[in-house]
Amino acid sequence: MHIKKTILVFLFALFWISSTISNAIADDRPNILFVFSDDHATHAIGAYDGWLKSVDPTPQIDELASQGIVFKNSFCTNSICGPSRAVIQTGKHSHKNGFMNNGNSFDWNQQTFPKLLQNAGYTTAIYGKSHLKGKPQGYDDWKVLPGQGQYYNPDMITPEGKPRMEGHCTDIVTDLAVEWLKEGREEGKPFMLMVQHKAPHRNWMPALRHLDLYADIEMPEPKTLFDKWHDNASPARFQELEIDRHMHLNYDLHVNLLPNFKSKPFSGSLDKSAWRNMQRMSPAQLKAWRAAFEPRDRAFEEAKLTGDALVRWKYQRYAKNYLRCVKGVDESVGALMDTIDDFGLTDNTVVIYSSDQGFYIGDHGWYDKRWMYDESLKMPLIVKWPGVTEPGSHSEDLVQNLDYAQTFLELAGAEIPSDMQGASLVPLLKGQHPDDWRQSIYYHYYEYPSVHMVPRHYGVRNHQFKLIRFYQFDEWEFYDLVNDPDELTNEYENPEYAGRIAEMKTELERLRDLYEDDSDVSVQSKEWQTNIRQRTP
Template identity: 75%
Template sequence: MKRFLASLLVTFSLLGSGMAAERPNIVFIFSDDHAPHAIGAYDGWLKSVDPTPNIDKLAAQGMLFQNSFCTNSICGPSRAVIMTGKHSHKNGFMNNGNSFDWNQQTFPKLLQKAGYTTALYGKSHLKGTPQGFDDWKVLPGQGLYYNPDMITPEGQMRIEGHCTDIVTDLAVKWLQEGRDAEKPFMLMVQHKAPHRNWMPAPRHLHLYDDIEIPEPNTLFDRWWDNEKPARYQELEIDRHMHLNFDLFVDLVKDFDGKSIKGRVDKSAWMNMQRMSPEQLEVWRDAYAPKDKDFHAQNLSCDDLVRWKFQRYAKNYLRCIKGVDESVGTLMDTLKDIGVDNNTIVIYSSDQGFYVGDHGWFDKRWMYEESLKMPLIVKWPGVTKAGSKSERMVQNLDYGETFLDVAGAKIPDDMQGRSLVPLLKGEQPADWRKSIYYHYYEYPSVHMVPRHYGVRTETHKLMKFYQFGEEWEFYDLENDPDELTNQYNNPAYADKIAEVRAELDRIREHYEDDSDVAEKPKAWQETMRTPAL
């Protein structure tokens, strides 16, 4: 009898502390560099090619966030912000050269303490040994698309196949066989795709062969004749996208890649060294005829840019197709094991991306295409199907949201805010009206200068501080493509003063005391020699 009463007391204690078995499971599907406008549900200019039917279905079943932003548009820092619920200057991972301190507080650790079983598969990009997970298998660094190595608790191992499929299979196996079925779970499925160098799975190599991808309106933007910091970057499709390494023209296993110098990404060519003969044959069968046709055209100037855009955009979208199929597989698996009605499914990516917008590829800037990140949440029985939110949210909010869902306490030192009220259809009167951004990785790949700024619901102010008083101000309502810097326009003086005051306030609010000093003139002159 005493044992029975003790059991009842434990049961009631667990229920009272939010440890009930019926708490929602969480599946967090996270891709790399997936621009919102490359998701059909976001109604962007790429919607016409139907790139993401499964992700679109997820949006139709849940909530799509229209104004979802990152805090620092680059891979590792975005993940560190999600893990900690803290801005980069607080969690210590400010650029991809840093190493994440896994000993610090993270939301997976807190979920474990709250009774959740947890797992992570795919791209971590935080270095070190993951903590807070009952099982994990992660890619070293950026990882490879074909036959990648995976770091596991037992050591490093090579897994044959395409990375997107491998990560999906690991997640499915854990859902079916590996998790503790007596506990709620939190599963992080983190894809490498569609990160550069955009190497699709063999089954997708001919996808979109018979169509032309729509071009962005800003494909032929030119930055060379103004004084914007954007003049000095190295992420243009025209001048910086490499025909061999990025677009695979004549790229074969024995290509003389070592003789090509400069800041080029050779990872696709290096990955070819690990391909099986069968994979290489399928690869060259797909690209060799297209390469032959390219050489026959002898393109130049705008015609060459258009060809490069088509090759790039198709490979980018082919990689996304694999991620979209993964979403479909995971949703089917949740249904098959009977947990779909009590599982929250989140789809997001670490930041946005330029798919030819402004003539660019990559991310890093605080401009809209790289600042905005997708966020779609399905919460059965709670979030209205097909709903959309216009509220300003950030990756800073994800950890707090997961903890709130689990009924766990949100630590006071986390800097974001739970999205649960929004997911329930509430409209909090005190919701944020602005978001803060700070990018640190310079000088580095693509040479995007360091900058910080604030985005309100209608305007954006940025400071590129290493080169003195370089400011940009945009009226997003009248200039959504951010083509005209209004910082020196007297007509905007009052609004600029207002937004600048908000930048000072929000920077202080998040306690960003990182170094924003101007660099010496000699350094500036050395770094600001554009390769025109």
């Protein structure tokens, strides 16, 4: 009996020591701060050396980049808001997670990385734009915008209800995150905090303190501002996202404050427009807004611009408001970095900055996203991992939002489910270059016919070439990205590239099999094709 009691005491002590060691190890696992904006193009980030770098749009994000790694070849799998977020939640392509376009509803009952992090002992929270419908699962605390949300005085969906929050959305989301870091997280446990900004999504309504930012300068123009896609044989000639023909003076550019101003009537819904959001502004907010914009609107009305001069004016108004919204996000990054520093969390917190996809800021004369062309396909990814990732480094490896879930799980020391389809970025963050790292990425966009009329397409991209199939119209495009980085010349019919095109088609089918994409990619009838394209103005 004495021997049995001794053995039991020994086993209990061994278990206690093992648990203590395990808890100590768990306590040392890194925190994860994931800052995620909406529609933030890489060329509007100084660290990416794009053509907007000269106006210094992102000093705080650039500082983060100097402390970590910039992924130069970071891509989305489906360039639209909700689907990009669903891919990040699940580590699975759109056809696997069930959220293929913004009209879908996300199944929160499925496996997501926040749930797995909770099971691994992490405290989790999300604030800001979810855009996946339904109440988030896998978070100890959450407050999210309904749908796209509003820039000014937005409603927020919370576990307790749907309160109206006073202020600018970017500031509100930042304050919620800062407050949680100070008082909401559970002490002694690692955390994963997602800070999800609406900005700089359309309709580009900056905070009041930024309304005069860039007012006295001219934004540099993209060299393709007057590109005429409709002169080519590309499906792009049928889109509806040109600054010239489709960017509306009232809906998009806020030229609606002068009582005697007569803009072209807008035939679409105004539910998400700046005009609608202005109905929610306080008198003081509206007064400050009008003080900034009315003189500019009056000068515009008096100028009576047409043709290229009008396009240039619209571009300037758009680009400045877009970057003013970016400024708020940049300040948010600074505030969050200061907060984790104040609480002594910096050395054990991985900080990630990303956005759901790229965006056109006048490139090719466009705004919006959706295409597999690089301005839309590329998404920023900057990661700081103190003591692990080399400060000021960059990676040329091909990565996707498909990889984020697995990365978070490996950082947490959690098991990665075998049905996730990406690859953890941890080896790349450690400066390693795995021999088996992917050499091509797969893309599939589904939302058509719909707003902006970007046709459904899938494709493959590697370091040098890109192949796209607009399958409903059975049209192909092929680009040599080294010799034609702006993707101005479709080389699909060029016999000099026949061998390369054949290789890329084989790779495209390999990826479709690898990711088990059995989506309907049927060619539609000629009658259907004609009828659809006749709708484009």
